[in-house]
Amino acid sequence: MLSLASLGLARLQDEPLRLEDEARAVDEALHDLSLDQYRVFIVNQDCVRHMKLKGADMAQHIRALEEGLEGLAGGFTTFQKEAAELLAGHRRNKQTLAHHMxxxxxxxxxxxxxxxxxxxxxxxxxxxxxxxxxxxxxxxxxxxxxTTDGSSExxxxxxxxxxxxxxxxxxxxxxxxxxxxxxxxxxxxxxxxxxxxxxxxxxxxxSSSATATPHQRRRRRSSVADADGRARGRGHLSPYSYLVDVIETCRTHWFEIATQFRAIFGADGDAALASWLARRVGAFAALLRAALPLVEDAASVRSLLEQCMSFAASMGRLGADFRGLLVPAFEAAVWNGVTAQWRSATRAFQEGLARLAKASAHSSAAARSNAGAAPPLPLCVQKAPLGTPRAGSGAANGERWGGRDTAAAAAAECDGDALLPPPPLSLLNYPLLAHFFNDVVAGLNHLRECAPLSLEAGLREHLALCVDAVCEALAAHRRALRSAGGSGGSSGAGGGSSGSSDDAVGVAAHAMAAHVVPHLAACFCHIFAGGGGAAHDAA
The missing domain is CATH 1.20.1280 (Monooxygenase)
Structure with a gap:
């Protein structure tokens, strides 16, 4: 630019012509050079064409090489993995060998x-x-x-x-x-x-050792008790002896288990011990309810009651006083034993009167034909003494007898610590009444050994019902005799026998009111000391 700027105007105007001349000279020189060196251009063209062919072949080889390199890369990756596994196995084997012991x-x-x-x-x-x-x-x-990456566990x-x-x-x-x-x-x-x-x-x-320990100790004691019961209690011992053995076994083993448990666990296991004791007490009460009715002797029942109460009171030191659970079982045993004897006595008296009425209805010939059979017990074997109520008396008709005042007096005079008088010997003249009296007194003797105060009212009512049933049986027997006597009198036969039987019923009714009821009331009053009013109601 500097050279052009230094040129003048004329020079600048001639510059395009000069440049065209130079370009024309260059073209001519190039044309001359091409004519002189045309072989070089031909060889150059051949070389370019050959290079294009070789380049195409090289591109094909490169594409084939790329395809082969992909397979080689996959094989190399597999080889690398296998080599890594082999290397890891080799290291593991070396480590295993190093830590073999x-x-x-x-x-x-x-x-x-x-x-x-x-x-x-x-x-x-x-x-x-x-x-x-x-x-x-x-x-x-x-x-x-x-924890692995693919799993949360x-x-x-x-x-x-x-x-x-x-x-x-x-x-x-x-x-x-x-x-x-x-x-x-x-x-x-x-x-x-x-x-x-x-x-x-x-x-x-x-695991729960506090729960398992008393359970296993209980299984030990239960297995010993059950084996002892199977070996001796059912086959060779009486129910009383069996229950005594069970009480002693439970007393010894429960205290041993509780002592060991408290020594081991202290206050931490009180809940488990209380639960175990509750189950044991329930099982003992169930066993007592099942076996106690088999004990027939009243003295044995009383002995069992004393032992059970002592056992239950001693369990109070462990916080398991279960005396309240024993009362229903013994009440049921006493009630069933006494009332069963009284019902048996009443039923025997009624059956005796029925046999007596049936025998009196037979003729003398029928009686001779049945001479080999046992005769029924007579109602009275002695004539009525002076002053005995006859047909019109209330006692003979099954009403509340005149002996009520006598019974009340006997009950009022009775003291719990005084000795009872012996039964009246005059009852020997009334075999049916004597048998009834003996059976009822046997029930009272059973009650005397073990007399729960809670049963006083119920037993008083039951005794009154039994006495009422006997009186009703006497009244029904008298009515049957009178009916038979009336029909016999109209035919002219059997009137004397009917009158004698009617007198016997009156005498028996008087003996019932004068002797049986007062003595039974006094016995009942003596058993429940201070129960004069109760005995009066029973009379």
Whole structure:
């Protein structure tokens, strides 16, 4: 630009012409050069064409090479993975070889655990070793537990999982053996040691040793008691002796179990101990309700009541005073025993009157034909004394007899500490009444041995019902005799016999009112001391 700027105007005007001349000269020089060197251009063209052909061939080879490199890359990747696996396996084998002894010891853990469990019954040290092995296995399991990326659950190596599974099986067997040892005749020291091991197992297996201990001790005592009951109580001992053995066994074993349990667990296991005692008391009460009706002797019932009450009161030191649960069982036993005898006495009297009425209805010929049969008991074997009520008396007609005042007086004069007078000998003249009197007094003797005050009103009413039933039977017998006497009088035969029988019923009714009822009222009053009013109502 500087050179052009330095040129003048004329020079600048001639510059395009000059440039055209130079371009024309260059073209001519180039044309001359091409004519002189045309072979070079031909060779150059051939070289370019050859290079294009070779370039195309090279491109094909490059594409084939690229295709081959893809397969080679895949094979190399596979080779790399296999090589990595082989390398990892080689390192693992080297590490396994380096820790061969430790691995052998780990693989022997299940076998050692099984050996310790099998020998734990002979020596408690084996149980301690088994628990130590279990703790080591738990630590090993926690140390090798890991979580993978694809799973949220922790993964454990197969060998460690297998070892842990075998150890868990051995721990369950160890726990079963320890609980079985509690069912045996174990001392307090042995129980303490076993429960200590169970507590350590609780940390490993989350078991409840506080609940299992009294349960297993109870099974031990129950098995002993049941075996004793099967061997002796049912086959060779009376129900009374069986119940005495059960009471003594329960007294000894319950206190032993409770003492051992409190020494082991202290106040922490009061709920479990209370639950166990409640179940045991319920089972004892059920056994008592089932076996007590089999005891027929009243003195034995009273002895059992005293022993049971003493046993129940002594259980109050453990917070299990169950005397209130015993009362219904003994009340039922006393009630059933006494009322059964009274009902039997009433039924026997009614049946005796029925046989007597049937015998009096037969003719003398029929009586001779049945001479070989046992005659019924007579109602009266003596004529009525002077002053005995006859046909018009209220006692003979089944009404409330005139002996009510006598019975009330006897009851009022009775004192709980005074001796009762002997039964009136005049009852020997009335065999049916004497049998009834003896049976009722037998029931009162049964009641005297064990007389719950809660049964006084019920027994008084029941005794009154039995006496009323006897009076009704006498009244019905008299009505039957009068009916038979009226029909016999119209035919002109049997009138004297009917009148004699009617007098016998009147005499028996008078004896019932004058002797039987007052003496029974006095006996009832004597049993329930201070019960004069009750005896008056019974009369």
């Amino acid at each position: 430790q691995l052998v010891e780990l693989l022997e853990i299940p076998q050692l655990m099984d050996t310790c469990v099998r020998n734990s019954g002979a020596d408690s040290a084996f149980a301690e070793d088994a628990l130590a092995l279990a703790g080591f296995t738990q630590g090993l399991l926690a140390r090798h537990m890991r 922790p993964q454990v190596p197969a060998v460690i999982a297998l070892i842990a599974e075998e150890v868990a099986k051995s721990l369950r067997s160890l726990r079963s053996r320890m609980l079985a040892s509690l069912r045996g005749n174990a001392s307090l020291a042995s129980c303490l040691q076993v429960v200590s091991c169970l507590r350590r197992l609780e940390l490993l297996q989350l």
